[in-house]
Amino acid sequence: MAHAPSVIVIAHRGASGERPEHTLESYSRAIAQGADYIEPDLVMTRDGVLIARHENEIGGTTDVAGHPEFAQRRRTQLIDGEAMTGWFTEDFTLAEIKTLRARERLPALRPANCAFDGRYTVPTFVEIMELAQEANRARVGRPRIGVYPETKHPAHFARLGLAQEAQVLQTLGRFGYAEAGSAVFIQSFDPGNLRQLRGMTRLPLVQLLEREIGDLSVIAQYANAIGIAKALATAQSVAAAHRLGLAVHVWTFRAENEFLPEDLKAGRSAAAHGDLRGEIARYLALGIDGFFTDFPAIGVQVRDELARARAAQTPGA
Numbered sequence: 001m002a003h004a005p006s007v008i009v010i011a012h013r014g015a016s017g018e019r020p021e022h023t024l025e026s027y028s029r030a031i032a033q034g035a036d037y038i039e040p041d042l043v044m045t046r047d048g049v050l051i052a053r054h055e056n057e058i059g060g061t062t063d064v065a066g067h068p069e070f071a072q073r074r075r076t077q078l079i080d081g082e083a084m085t086g087w088f089t090e091d092f093t094l095a096e097i098k099t100l101r102a103r104e105r106l107p108a109l110r111p112a113n114c115a116f117d118g119r120y121t122v123p124t125f126v127e128i129m130e131l132a133q134e135a136n137r138a139r140v141g142r143p144r145i146g147v148y149p150e151t152k153h154p155a156h157f158a159r160l161g162l163a164q165e166a167q168v169l170q171t172l173g174r175f176g177y178a179e180a181g182s183a184v185f186i187q188s189f190d191p192g193n194l195r196q197l198r199g200m201t202r203l204p205l206v207q208l209l210e211r212e213i214g215d216l217s218v219i220a221q222y223a224n225a226i227g228i229a230k231a232l233a234t235a236q237s238v239a240a241a242h243r244l245g246l247a248v249h250v251w252t253f254r255a256e257n258e259f260l261p262e263d264l265k266a267g268r269s270a271a272a273h274g275d276l277r278g279e280i281a282r283y284l285a286l287g288i289d290g291f292f293t294d295f296p297a298i299g300v301q302v303r304d305e306l307a308r309a310r311a312a313q314t315p316g317a
Helices: 026-034 068-073 111-116 125-139 152-160 167-172 190-200 235-245 276-284 296-312
Strands: 008-012 037-039 042-043 051-053 075-079 082-086 187-188 205-209 225-229 247-253 290-293
Touching: 008 026, 008 296, 026 037, 026 125, 037 167, 037 205, 042 167, 051 125, 125 167, 152 167, 152 190, 167 190, 190 205, 235 247, 247 276, 276 296, 290 296
Parallel strands: 008 037, 008 290, 187 205, 205 225, 225 247, 247 290
Antiparallel strands: 042 051, 075 082
């Protein structure tokens, strides 16, 4: 069973089950709900500013399609070997991005979130760090809010002359998150990006894995943790990572039936909420060190309840 002080709750794109993802309002709500870390995915604008979007293609997460002045910027390009069509952040300046408004990425599954479409801007990484800094001022005697940025498509942006690494580290340092022991993890699917970062910082790095675990002994040479899809999380894979000193963070826990195993679904609607609490508890029992969730309030509650139950079973507790 997991022990609370060593298990972190990572607000996946903020409280994205309750507000459109990657907005200051989503991150703020996650902080209020007790998340240990907020997680911004970072992409670049044409003028070299880090902003928070799940992808550099923003047709699905902003109202850009409704802006006739940007209609001609819709195009198709190869990104990391995959053809993508839409509007891309690298074709916009920050000033242009700020004319757009965020919208719910999963409207069929999260219709309540659509009520917030058009209300919120696309935040910069600096604005997210300013939010964390402001929240920390009110956390007297409590740990600082953790920040868990992901570099998205770093090789693609580097080829465009928009390398992310130095700017990510500079921004973290500007807000006091660059020292050893800072509440920071930097994550990426790209091992080359992580190896480059390892030569620039001693901050914890996380190798993201989706399809297979791979050679953990190689990953342990440059990373401090693995961030793995739920399907890869077993007692054996967690134990193997721990033997090499790698922490294990699992993604992504969501309440909708669409994302839950059959025995934890409630009803037939893909958008209905099933037993997310039960799913999180199953994975905590594997001994994982952290997990990403779109519903941080539920994640914090389950983590803390299980920790209290364990403490009550411990002699002398």
